[in-house]
Amino acid sequence: MNAAALGTRTARLLATRSPLSVQPLAGGDICDAYRVTLPGGSPAGTDTGVFVKTLDAPPPGFFAAEADGLALLRATGAVRVPEVLAVEEDLLVLEWLEPAAPDAAQAERLGRDLAALHATPADRYGTAGPRYLGTIPLSRPAEPVRDPADWPMFHVEHRLLPLLRRAVDAGGIGHADARAVELLCDRIGEAAGPPQPPATVHGDLWSGNIQWSSDGRPRLIDPAAQGGHPETDLALLELFGCPHLDRLLGAYTSVRPIPGRAARVPLHQLQHLLVHAALFGGAYGRSAGAAARAALP
Structure with a gap:
């Protein structure tokens, strides 16, 4: 979709006049992203415009799943997320969040917010509806x-075996890895740690899915929100690095200690490494094998 058509479509969805500008944004690996500035008086606000994500021929329910995940996180009251303004099969419109530099105070606030999120019970592991990591659908049990x-x-x-099959089929992981x-899957009971009831998790919490804010309260974006294991969110923050991570984790554990978590980090990073091996190949397959070996007791 070209920029002019995207702007016109966004204005129609939000029942406002023609856009003032459409600016492509960098940084996405899966979707194309834009800032669309709309005339004053639009439902999206007067000054900041809106954030629009698009994807040609997305998987079924792709953007609806993201919107549902944002609603799930918002309903907990524990974390802040952008408002969903419109969702269609190939497009998602969100409120514009003005970016700011990360700082230690926001990281500590996020740590406390995540502890509150993870204290929110979920109905089940996974969700009744679809969720995606990248464009890969997550498996759902029949019951x-x-x-x-x-x-x-x-x-x-x-999680692990379906994603492994995709990585193998894509040629993204070698036989030994x-x-x-x-x-590890055969010995998962030895590696899993204490039983964990289903908790509400972001589900794809790498640092790029944190929007640091000028108001001091960071927002979470691009979720695969579901009932899951809290350690997966924390392990993913560690996988790709996060600003002020020590302060974030310190604030989290001051509220919600997790004894023995460090030994389980490779287990909880593995599903995302398999997703990356399936989508991007390269060194991710080797990293997945290394994480599996490290997770073995």
Whole structure:
């Protein structure tokens, strides 16, 4: 979709006049992103415009799943997320969030917010509706899984093995590394740690999905929000790095300590490494194998 058509369509969806400008934004690996500035008096506000994501031929319900995930996070009252202004099959319109530099105070606030989020019970592991990591749909069990003792097998059967198959089929992981993941799956009960009831998690919490804010309260974006294991969110922050991570984790653990978490970080990073191996190949398959080996007790 060209920029002019995108601007016109956004204005129509928000019932306002023709846009003043459409500015492409950098940084997305999956979607194209734009800032669309609309005339004053639009439902989106008078000055800041809106953020628009598009994807040609997206998977079914792709943007609706993101909008639903944002609604799930918002409903907890624990974290802030952007407002959804419009959603269609190939397009999502969100309020514009003015970016700001990360700082230690915001990182500590986010740590406390995440602790509150993870203290929010979820109905089940996963969700009743679709969720995606990148463009990869996450597997859903035929019947809800709720027993904390069942999380290890849920994680194997609906996260690790389906993602491993995709990585193998895409040529993104070698035989030895794939075998290491399979071995970990066989021994998941030894690696999983104490039972964890389903908690509300962001589900794709790398640092690029944190929007640092000028008002001091960071927002979370691009979720795969679901019932899951809190350690997965924290491990992903560590996987790709996050500004002021020590302050964030310190604030989190002051509210919600997790004994023994460090030993389980590779296990909780593995699903995202498999997603990257399936989508991008390269060194991610080797990293997935290394994480699987590190997670073995």
